[in-house]
Every structure is written in C-alpha cells, then in structure tokens.
Amino acid sequence: MSVMSEEREALKSAVADYLDSTFPIDRVHRIANGKESVPADEWSKAAAGLGLAGLVIPEEFGGQGASLGELGAVLQEFGRTLAPLPMLSSAALGTVPFLVSTDNAAKKPFLEALAAGTATAALALSEGANQWPALTSGTKATKSGDSWTVSGKKTFVLDNGGATFYVVSASTEQGAGLFVVNASDVQREALMAIDLTRDQGSITMNNAPATPLALNADAQLKQIEDLAATLIASEQIGGADAILKMMVEYAKMRVQFGRIIGSFQAIKHMCANTLVEVEQARGAAEDAADKAAEGEDITLAASLAKIACSEVFNDATLTNIRVHGGIGFTWEHPAHLYFRRARSSAALFGTPDQHREALLVGLGY
C-alpha cells in the first residue's frame, strides 16, 4: 500500500539489493556477536556506489541532493536489514543539523567529508534519560576571541565508537547553540546496550574546540528533534515490516498438529493485527517524511510517526516471537535482534508517552 513515486521505489530497491547481498541477517548476527566485523571501508564504498552517505547533502557539497522523503525510504531498508552502517546515525541524524544550519562556510568541510564517506557524524543531544526534548544546560559553549570551546557530557549517542565528529547542542550566553566537535577532542565511553547491532556511548568534553553551526538555535534544535523522531520512525517501520514478513513466512512453513500453523486463526489473526498496525504506522511515517521534505511544520506529524512506529515495532517483535514459539526466543534466532532494536529505538528521541503528551501541547491543550 505504498504511494511512493517510481524514482523513490527504484532507489529503495537498489539499496535493498545492496543490503540484502552485503548484510544478510546471518552476517548481521555474527557481527552483533563479535564474530565478524564490518570492513573499515564498507561505508565509503557505499558512499561512492549508492551515494548513501551524502544522500540528502546538497549537490554543491558533494551529495546527492535527495529529499528527506528519499532518506526515509532508504532508512526503511536499513531498519529492515539491521545493517550495521551509520546510515541513521551519520547520514541522517548527523547530517540534518547541517541542513538546518545556514552557515555555509562552516558546514562545507564537514558535509564534503560526510558525503565522501570518509567521515561520519554523530548527533549528541541527550544529557540523560527521561529528558525529552534534550536539555542543553549540562553543556556549556564559551567563546574566547574567535574560537569556541565546549564542556560537558552527552550520552545515548548512536554509533558513538566510530564517529569522526559530533554535532553537539550546548548552552551559550545567548540561548542554545549547535556545535561541531572532533572525536579526537572528546573522551568517549561505551555503554552497555540492549541493541546488539548498534553501539551507543557517551562523550565528555573539557574545553573541546568547537565549530559553531548555529547560535540562538532553540528553533533549530526543536526542528532537529522533530526530524530525528521522523527519521528514526522511518527506520522503525522498516524493521516492523521485516518482522511482519518474518512471522508470515514462518507461519506459512511451520507445521504443528498436521497443519501449517498459519491456518490456525490464533496465528493468522496475530499476523493480520500486525499488518493492520504496520500499514497505519507506515502511513504515519511516510506522511511525516514527506511533510519534512516539503518543509512543512512536522511537530505533530513527527510525534504521530514516532508513536505509531515505536508501538508497532515493539508489538510486532513480541508477536513474532510468539508466532515462532520456542525457537523464537533462542539466541541463535535473529528475532531478538529486532526485538532489541525495537526497544532501543522506542526509547530514543521521545518515548510514545512523551510524544503523546507533546502532541496535546502541540495541539494547544
């Protein structure tokens, strides 16, 4: 029930081919278990080949100049495959702050490096759990002469370990600002994470040299939060859709009591309910991404997408395990990789409860 343009479908399909051949779920599982690692040049190869790294970077900075609608479509494929590349973290979350910023001179070198796939960015907004939208009060940016430094701590940073530089929100004497800080100037700490397919960590900055992207940036920060929710929702719906397919495939193949289990109403209706949720959440996710692409205010649409996609991904990954029965909760089966990813993504960039509250506020209540 997709209403994508043909071009977008073609891009999505090319990305799907690449991911399916490069990161089949067995390999992702081995990588998650530390039995194999992603070649260092995989991302720059993908950047050169499919233009993924610079997908939404304007052509003047070496990117593809695609819209956020295309980015959403590509993120669905990454969500579907759990491919361990920094598509969400760098090409989406780490890149959109540069699009929001108007300081072309400042952003040029970073965007060019990102588009080439020779650097990756990580978005570092959060200063702790249960604060959404993220606070900036724990991170201070100070200007001295022409140069800025940042001090403070950020956490829940996605793909923290591999980032080349960080986009950091900080408080300044004139409201919130957005800065770029090099990885070499921060102290990184890895976190234990429920999601085995994407590392997460925190960074500590002590007078780290910083390049300002935007000052007086409260409105931009709000916009980045909305975009982050929209983008992660696109990834989530891709994951949920993959899980729907996984459960249906198993339900068509597994035999118990002399029958294909998908012929039992209990199993059939679990699958149908997941379909109902997936199709609704897909609509919400694509609506938000399209509105973002059109430059519309996405405050409400982003919350709707994040709620719907978080809930369906959580529900679907649990239902999938139920459909699989015993085999579904073994370590060897990939079902739990998605179950874990779902619980991780649901908590990032606003939980469903937080977004519901935000929705009412956004609607004026």
Place this chain on the structure above:
Amino acid sequence: MSVMSEEREALKSAVADYLDSTFPIDRVHRIANGKESVPADEWSKAAAGLGLAGLVIPEEFGGQGASLGELGAVLQEFGRTLAPLPMLSSAALGTVPFLVSTDNAAKKPFLEALAAGTATAALALSEGANQWPALTSGTKATKSGDSWTVSGKKTFVLDNGGATFYVVSASTEQGAGLFVVNASDVQREALMAIDLTRDQGSITMNNAPATPLALNADAQLKQIEDLAATLIASEQIGGADAILKMMVEYAKMRVQFGRIIGSFQAIKHMCANTLVEVEQARGAAEDAADKAAEGEDITLAASLAKIACSEVFNDATLTNIRVHGGIGFTWEHPAHLYFRRARSSAALFGTPDQHREALLVGLGY
C-alpha cells in the same frame, strides 16, 4: 473454582432456583420494556420465603443474621439473572449502614420493616458525577431541639422509585452524619438510565424530618463506601459469569462454515480470555466479601474487587455481543441488558480509574 462452604453453596443454589423460575431472562426483558411489571408483593414474598430481605439483618431485628459472605453469594445470583428486585439496593446497600451504626434504638423499627420486606431502603450518598467517595457538602442536617431535618439533593439512587425510606449522608456542624429520611418527605425525580432493569433517580429534601443513625460518621461513611463497592462487585461478577455461560452456550450451538463456531480459535480464545478474567475477578470479589464478613479492613480488597469486576463485566458483555454477531446487538436479544447493566455498575461507587488511584493512596503512595 469456588471455595465456598457447603452451606453457602446451598443458599446460593436455593436463591438460584427461585430466581430462575421467577425471573427468567425473557420475563426480565419484558419488564425492562414495560410490557409486564413486578407484582407489588414479590419482594415481601421473597422476604418471607427465602429470607432475602433480611439476609444480613441480625436475628434480634427479625433478620437471618447471615454474613456479608452469604450476601455476596446471593448478590452473584441477582447479578446473574438481573432480577428486578431491590436485593442490591435495599437488602445490601440500604441495609449495611444500619449494621455500621451502633444506635440500636434508632435502627430497630427500620430493620424490622426491612427484614419483613414491607419496606425497602435506598442508599443516597452521591451528590453528583465524578465525586467519589461521595461528598456531603451539598446536604445539610440541622438539629432543632431533639429532632433533625435534612436539606439538599442526592442523586444516582438505585431503585429510587420504590424506596420506602432513604439512608442519606449529610454534613452537620460536627462532621458527616448518616440519617434516615422517609420517602414521603422527599421530592423524587426519575433519571433516564442506560440500565433498563433498575430505575435510578434523585431526591430533593427541604427540611425533611430525619432520624440520625450515626454522627461524626466519617469513618463509618468510608466503611459504607467500601462495603458498597464490595457488594456491587459481587453482583457484577454474577453478571459476568452469566455472560460467560451465555457466550459459551451460543458458541457451542451456532454453526457457520459448516462448523460449530466454538471450534474456531478466534471464538474459543475469546471465551477462554473471558474465563481467565472471570475467575480472577471472582477471586477478588469473594476475597473482599469474606474479609468484610470477618470485619477486616477492606479498603484495598474492595477497590481490587470493584476494579476487577467492573472490567470483566464490561469486557465480557462486549465480547459476548462479538461472539453472537448480528443477533447480539438486536434489541430482542438479552445481551444488551447485561451490557447496559455492566456500564452502569462500573460507574457507580467508584470507577476503575478512581479505585486504582485510591489503591495507591491506600497503599501509602
């Protein structure tokens, strides 16, 4: 899965026989539709025969002296059959305030009349929707010489139309008090009600002569509210159990697609889920009634019972209509009588949400 004593089972079964023969559901339906009415002496006959009217009234006042556990068991049968007699309204809700009161002289004439079935009492606590526990601020009791009068308005009174006298809470100069007011001294107004099997109304009192049952009665009022929740929960679980049986019976009889529909998992699992809820709620209801009979503090148990029984009765009556399909939402089918009763009872003496909040407060949070 009942753990009732044999004596209690015997009482329950005698009441069941009486109700099944006197108030089969078709007759209840006709009465609800105004096509037939309950003979004026039915209640006094039941009082004389089975001792229902004075079930929990001490023997010294002409009653049976049974415990609240027995009363709960009998109320289950009334809930099961929707029998249009004032068992809940008068023999339970209208009677317990007298048990809570210690003023034997004051209560004697009322209890004797109640036990004989020649009078019925109605409990009038509420002064408006969304106030639970009920306020007393809108009703004033004033003493002049040796006699009291009450002024104010009470509403959501069950079996209001037939009540001989009212047990009314009111504010006095020394806190809350509990009074008896004769029906002839109040102005009655009938309410439109979703429940077609029990009338409901409000009363207005203008200096109505009143007999005090208890003064400084805040603690007693709290106890009466807890008992009311417990007693209506007993009635609710009886209704839910009847509905479980109704849906199972239909599922065993109706054929579609060449099969008994109860053999379809969708239908079977709806019934099973209802069973699971019913058995849990039954436990909660009987636990509260037994604790009440033992004189224990039932604040928590009453809330638990009211929550569990309200939810299962609401859920079961909806599920039952689903199991029945089209026929289940016709006027002629009795399913909606229970659906209506469920929604009415859930809202009286504290909604599930209100009781959940009360539980946490009761637990010290």
Place this chain on the structure above:
Amino acid sequence: MTTTTQTPAELEEFRLRARDWFAKNAKRIDAVGDDGSEEGENEDFLAIARKFQNQLFDDGLAGLSWPKEYGGQSMTMNHQRIFNEEASGYIMPSSPFMVTLGMCAPTLLQYGTETQRKRHIGPMLRGDEVWCQLFSEPGAGSDVAGLSTKAVQDGDEWVINGQKVWTSGAHFASFGLIVTRTNPDVPKHKGITMFIVDMKAPGVTVRPLRQMSGASGFNEVFFDNVRVPAANLVGEVEQGWMAAIGTLMNERVSIGAGGGGLGRGSGTPQFDRIVELATRVGKMNDSATRQQIASIWTKERTLAILGDRMRSSLKSGKAPGPEGSIAKLAGSELGKLVADLGMELLAESGQAWTKDDEESMRWATTVLGSPGGAIAGGTPEIMRNILGERTLGLPKEPQLDRDMPFKDIKAN
C-alpha cells in the same frame, strides 16, 4: 469507468463548477461531530436526501464516472476525486443512497442485462429508486454463502421463499438485489442465483429490526412465495456468488473511500468531542486522561492518512488493496477507545442523566452503538481472516463444507 484524458484547465473548471454547486445547494458542517451521517434513515430524511440527489442529477453531477447511456456523465475518476474534495466540509445527505449507488448499481452495471441497466441506473442516479441488498440471513451471517433462501423456477417466473436480515433501507426501497439458493445439490458457493426483486411485490414483508441502541436502520425481510419474472435474473443461474462477492467488494471500497462523497473530511471529530468532554469534567490536566486523548487523536489522524493514501492509490489506477478491512478494524478500535474514555470521564452521568442532558444521552448512544458498529459489514474476525488469507497469503482453515453438497452441510 471511462478513461478519456482531460486537461488541467478542464479539471479546474470542473472544480469551480462543483464548488459553486455546493455553495448553492449544500449545508456546511458546523457542529462538532455533525457530518450528517447520524441523522438516521427515516422517511423525512429520505425526502431531504432525494431532493438533494434530484438536484445533483439534474445539474449533471451524479454518476460522474458512469456511462452516459445509462444516465451517468462519462467523466473520469479525477472528476470524482475533485468532486469529493469539494464536498468535504458540506453535509451530504446521501446515506439513503449508499447501498443503491455504492453496491447495487455497480453490480447491475457489471452483471445486469442491457434492459435492466437502461431501466434502473438512471432512476437510481436521480434518487428516484432506492435499492437494498438482500444477502445476510439469520443462519448465514459471517458465512454469507451458507444462505438458504430458496428460489424455484415455475414457468417464466421464479418463486422465492425464505428470510433475509440486516437489510438497510428495506422499508423505503423500491427494489432489492437478492441472492438465493437455486440448487442445494452442489457445493454451497455453486448453487446461488441473484435476482432483482420488487420490494412491493406480494409476499414481501419488511419488519424493522431494532438495535440495542434503540435505532432501527436495519430490517428483517420475509419472502413468502414471492414471484419474480425470469427477466429479473442478474447474471447466469447458479453464478450468483461471484456477483455477490463483487457487490460486497464494492461495499468495502465504498465504505473505505468515503461512499461517493460522504467522506468525513480531514478533521478529528472524535478528538474534538472528547476534548470538549474532558474539559467540561475538569480532566484536561490529568495525565492518564491526556494519554488516552492523544491516542484518540493519533488513531483518527492515522485513519485519515490511510484514507488519503487509499484515494491516491485508487487514483493512480492501482487495484484496491486491504485498506477497507484495515480501516474497518482501526475504526472499530477507535470507536471502542472513544466509548470507553467517554464513559470513564462521564462516570455516573454516563449511565444515568436528567431528560434535558442531551450530551449524556448522545454519549449513551455512542456507547450502545459501538458494539454493532464493529460487527455490521463484517466482524473483526472475518476482517482478520480476509487480511490473513487474501493479503498475507496465509492458508485457509480446513474447510469441511467447501466441496460438500449444500444440503449435506451442517447448519443451524
């Protein structure tokens, strides 16, 4: 459906024409929740609806995409879409014609004889003929193909005996599309034949079926030796099941697409209604209530997005997908959520109220209508079967009755 191309200018001109027509002939929706669909289907409302439909027809705006030779306009789906867009925001008193135009007419167009089409489509479009659909039976609800109303040939006529149920509009319909069993010796799907039946014919008895909410839009219809001329046969003898499936799919598309203009617009009427209630009872600051209210908004918005996507999809020529069933399931979930929260917020006053308290009365109607709303047009279980089997391709259950002669099938 014709597929002539049209220029943007032509479409724009059509849009202005439609806009103008609505401004002159229709009433704006202004009250919360008032989309014209709750006015019931009594005779008064029928008169209003018929006048409206007459005008629409006379002004060349009825049956936009239907062939001219039968009274339509031979325009495109784009015209229909534009018309629908312009219609949103206006009360469309079209519900008495939904079954006629959304289900019966398309079936006649596809399966009827030329004579039948010439005779009926025009009057249907003009609102002069109201039709009803006679499919469900007491013993055949979810299992429509299990029907047992009999038709037996007698010379140049067929004689119908049996009972139908859940027939909307039967009390004011002139004609009905009926499916009957004409051969009990073959499997159930194979012995079914469809006819046009004159609802005023001798032997037809219509009895209103009262619902638990007190409303009675549905009827029971009894057939007692009702004679139907052979010319009223729709399609071939014993080929009625395919035509019936077609009618039911039209129903789903029709309900899903907003029934030829009865779309509910882009608002969030349930959300607005619950906010009003929560505000009145002082619960707009209660976080538990807020979470649920926000959920109502999300479900309502999601349904609206689903509708938009379905319309774009239909517009772009794709076959209708599972959207109808999805929307029906999501819609009944929304209905339950609204009814439950409404009752919780109203507390005692949701279950008893003074005569002048119309708000509580309306809520009671909502609560009492919600179980039927989930069942009418197909139970949630049937919807899930359709989605599981047709959309996801999961295997059917073992079907014991599929290849058995109808007369040997276990029945009620």
Place this chain on the structure above:
Amino acid sequence: MTTTTQTPAELEEFRLRARDWFAKNAKRIDAVGDDGSEEGENEDFLAIARKFQNQLFDDGLAGLSWPKEYGGQSMTMNHQRIFNEEASGYIMPSSPFMVTLGMCAPTLLQYGTETQRKRHIGPMLRGDEVWCQLFSEPGAGSDVAGLSTKAVQDGDEWVINGQKVWTSGAHFASFGLIVTRTNPDVPKHKGITMFIVDMKAPGVTVRPLRQMSGASGFNEVFFDNVRVPAANLVGEVEQGWMAAIGTLMNERVSIGAGGGGLGRGSGTPQFDRIVELATRVGKMNDSATRQQIASIWTKERTLAILGDRMRSSLKSGKAPGPEGSIAKLAGSELGKLVADLGMELLAESGQAWTKDDEESMRWATTVLGSPGGAIAGGTPEIMRNILGERTLGLPKEPQLDRDMPFKDIKAN
C-alpha cells in the same frame, strides 16, 4: 497420597517443627524481588540446593505426602500446606529439583514398576538424583504428540535416536524421562512409549540452549543410538502418551501450587519494584503512571488470591481445575505489563547503561526474559485452547491428523 486423619494438635505440633526447621536451616527473603528463583541453575547453585534438600530429607521433611516405603513421610496434604505456609518468607533453593519432584517422581509413582520406584524415589527425595523431562522436540513444540524421536527394540534393549529440546537441567541430570515413537503406523497419540534414560549413557549429548536474554537454563539433547534396557520402560509399550499427559498435568499443578514450597509468598514484589523505579525517576505523582502501577498491584494480588484459592481447593480434596492455565496466562500478562512500564519509566536508560548500573541491567534482563516466560511451559494460545476445550467444553478444531497413521501426517 495417604489420607489418614490427624488431630489439630498434631498439625500444630508439625507446624512448630517446620517453623523451627526453617529458622535453623533457611535464609529469610529480605531483598526486594529476591525469592531465590532468579539465581539460575548453575553447578554452584545445585550444590547449595542439594545440601538443602539432603537436610530436608534427613530431618524427615521431604516427600511429606508420599508413601513411606519409597522414602516419603506418608503424611497428609494438610501437612504439606502447613509446611508451605511456614516456608513462605524463606528462600527455598529448590528449583533444580522442581522437575524431579514435581513432574518425574509423581509419574514414576503412578506408572513406574515397583523396582523403579524403590530404586529412584528415595534418591530423588534426598536430592541425590536430579531428573529431567525429555518431551519437546524441534518439530514438536506445542504439538508434543507430534514427536519423532524413535525407539526401536533390539533384544532386551531399546535403541533411541532423535533430538529433544527445551530440557531444563539436562546438563546436571542423572536420569531423564523420555517419550519416544515406537510405532509410526498408528495414529500419533497411540505409538508413543516412555522410558527412563541414563543421561550419562553413551550417545547422549547435551548442548546448552542460549536464550535471547543470554541465560541458558534449557538444553538441546541429542540421542545417537542410545541403548536403554527394557527394564527402563515406564508403563506399557505404546501407552506413553497417557503417562506424558500426567507428567504435564503435574507440571501445571506444580508450577501453579508454587512447586512444593517455592511459593512466592504473599507479597507484591513486582509492584514494589516498579514503585521503587517510578519513585527514582520522579513519576510517582504522574497519574498515567499511577494507573499502570495500580494495575500491576491488582494483577499481582489477584494472582496471589488465585493461588490461595487453588491451594484451598486442592486441600479440600477437589480435583485440580483450570487454575494452572489461568495463572500462567495472567502471569505472562503481568510480566508484559511490568516490562513495558519499566521500559517506559527508564526511557533511554532502559536500553543503554553504564557498566555499574546494575538496576538498568536487571530491567533489561526482565524485558528480554518476558517473551520466553510467556512461551515456556506452553504458549498462551495452547493455554487458551486447553481452557476453551477442557474447561469450557468447546469443540476441538477439525483434527486432520488425529486418526491418521503418524507416518502419513504432514510434518516440518
């Protein structure tokens, strides 16, 4: 089970004896949520458990209601109840013996030979022999009777080939009860035979099965030409299904009744845990959170009441009812509620945490353990089938494989 009567004074004396024993030999539960059941089933824990069970046996408190001739005490169910009451509040390190004493021993008592009972029951009660139950197979999960592990007679021995799965404790068990297919030419329930198998016999390979949470209490067990003496046959050849059903029913009663003393007491540990978390993250005043926390309390209390009622019911001599399945369904619902609310309250820190944050780590374990908890011991769907068919008497689905020779049944 013996049914000798006993005086209240005798029972009171027994109560004091049990109380005294626990005070001397057991550890009190003091940490929130620490009921001794989460310590896993590794070798260290086994040693502790064995020591505890040895002591229980030596002091005449093991197998209270079991016959003296096999090592039990020939006491009554009332003694057992009193013992359980006294046990509440103490950590009972008995989980490694649950399968042995709750499932295998009762099956041996009912179906085993006199030799088998004399040989095994005593060592089982003393904690010297740990047993496991070898029923489930990769191709036969919910459909246990669909098992395909083969046993073929060879002189005075049987030769077993196949694979079992979800076997708790197989890595430290001395013996197992295994069900095998000995006749594929008869319907599936009819060709099953049960044996005692020595887990140290050549050809038995135990491989731990890691769960998604990282825990590995279950195993896969492979049988490669494992030879079992004919004396190890439990019950008759091809009569193993009834014995297996008995074992599974014992499992349900055993889990339901709190596994011979492993009862969780009367507290509300999940509620306490969630209150602690909500307080820590400052959400105890949020009404949406409060509603959910209260729901956790109600479900936990309701389960406790259910357990009490089940025990009184068993005590009064009634046959075990559907309580096991009800408790299992209600328990997994509670588990989901707790996991979901925990994750919502922890927000980001529920999905990533620093190494020293043991609280988040424990919550992650809860969340990752909850899907398996709902499935192990029977999926919710199977529980609902059991309740629907056995308790409510609803008809079974058409069973295509019921009367078909096993070898002709469609399989994975």
